[in-house]
Amino acid sequence: MSRAASVPNQLSFLPFSGSRAVAAGLISRRMLTGPAWCRLLPDVYVHAAAFDPDDHRMWCDAVALKLPAGAAVCGLSAAYLWGVDLLPRRSPVHVVLPRTGRIRRHPRIAVTNSTLAVDDAVLLNAVPVTTEVRTAFDLGRTLPRSDAVAAVDALLHRRLLRTEALARYLDSHPRWPGGRQLRELVGLVEPLAESPMESRLRLLLHDAGLPRPVPQHKVADPQGRFIGRVDLAYPQWRIALEYEGDHHRGRATFRRDVHRYNALRAAGWLVLRFTADHVLRRSGQVVQDVRQAIDERRTQP
Structure with missing residues (x-):
């Protein structure tokens, strides 16, 4: 059987929900158990030809299918989607959930429960991601100090935000954990840093x-x-x-x-x-x- 006949175009490249694909008549439940498909998360699959265990974008796409309302990819994973790759190999996907939000535990998902305003996240290629300034705010607060400087420098270097915007966001979110570190780093970061x-x-x-x-x-x-x-x-x-x-x-x-x-x-x-x-x-x-x-x-x- 040809590839076109066995693999619907909608399922050829990106992770997908198995139950939704079955309900739409694109594939059968039995076919999902075959070698043509890789199971990434419960009810989330990707075509074997598109599977790469080191492809963080693939894992972000997969995790996005499991996120509850009001949640988003955050931290180093958000920075990666914005074009700043500081991730260690095989890093889990970092996500932020509302304080009452829940998601099934998985080694590939690192969860933070926190306040996330509506305008703190955007859709980036169909994946909910924290905004550039919220991403910098989170990384500057939560990473070890030298890693935090490197992360914020990189976001500034790519012109994803300006130091002034980060300072204003910090001022509007007083008393958040790690705020003291970030306030110091705002005076030290450098948009011209190249590594x-x-x-x-x-x-x-x-x-x-x-x-x-x-x-x-x-x-x-x-x-x-x-x-x-x-x-x-x-x-x-x-x-x-x-x-x-x-x-x-x-x-x-x-x-x-x-x-x-x-x-x-x-x-x-x-x-x-x-x-x-x-x-x-x-x-x-x-x-x-x-x-x-x-x-x-x-x-x-």
């Missing part, structure tokens, strides 16, 4: 009492010719701080980096390069290196 690790590096410097660096600073040579853009900079001392992610290991990127670093040095810039290991496990050394560089440059004529 979570860059955000963590900036927060590390702040917590050590070091001056706030300039993000994504454009450097020119003495003749005014553009050399390159550095992740973080102290222009007054010509110090550049670079986060080296895995993408810098490619041959072409490595060659461009060598040329850029040589040009920066020729223009009188000191470049400090850090990896995730430095930021996460050798933070004291990072602070020491940056402080020493600033002290040395301050004393130079």
